[in-house]
Amino acid sequence: MIKPKTTKKDTRKELESQVDQFIKANGTIQQVNMGESGLVDGKYSTSHIGFNEPKQDRTPLNHVVAAIQQRKNSKTPPTPPAKKRPKKVVIYDDFGEPLRWVWKE
Template sequence: MIKPKTTKKDTRKELESLVDQFIKAKGEIQQVNMGESGLVDGKYNTSHIGFNEPKQDRTPLNHVVAALQQRKNQKPASSPTPTKKRPKKKIIYDDFGDPLRWVWEE
């Protein structure tokens, strides 16, 4: 049996009912200022930011790029390769103009 896809409307209803259940069970919703939840001790949590390590020197590859460009420019401008002609179907008629059979011609 295929499970029906939940719609946004269903998801909203489910979330509203969960919030209502939480409030009815003496739950309390705290209001916080925008951006405040991302702060740790009043500062941004930088433990997940990947800039803790010192900058690493990059290996220059200018000679590799130059070699690739040179090879690219050295390719001869070749004429387009002739395409193979595909065989065509031709109908053979009898003396009275009625079709007899199909034959393939190159």
């Protein structure tokens, strides 16, 4: 059995009922300014930004790239495709009856 998809209307109703239950249980809703919840001490949290470490030196791999290029260029060129073989084709008369077979290239 396939579960029916929940619509936006159903999701809104569910959220509204959860908010109503929260308020009925003496819960309070605190209003905050837009974007304020993402701030730490009034500033954006930079702990998740990955620019804290110093730049690392890269290992030169020119000899590896040269070897790959040499292998790529040294491959034998592809062989031309084999000549097409003749095909056996049936010849029909005016009434659609087969008359004979003919080899066609």
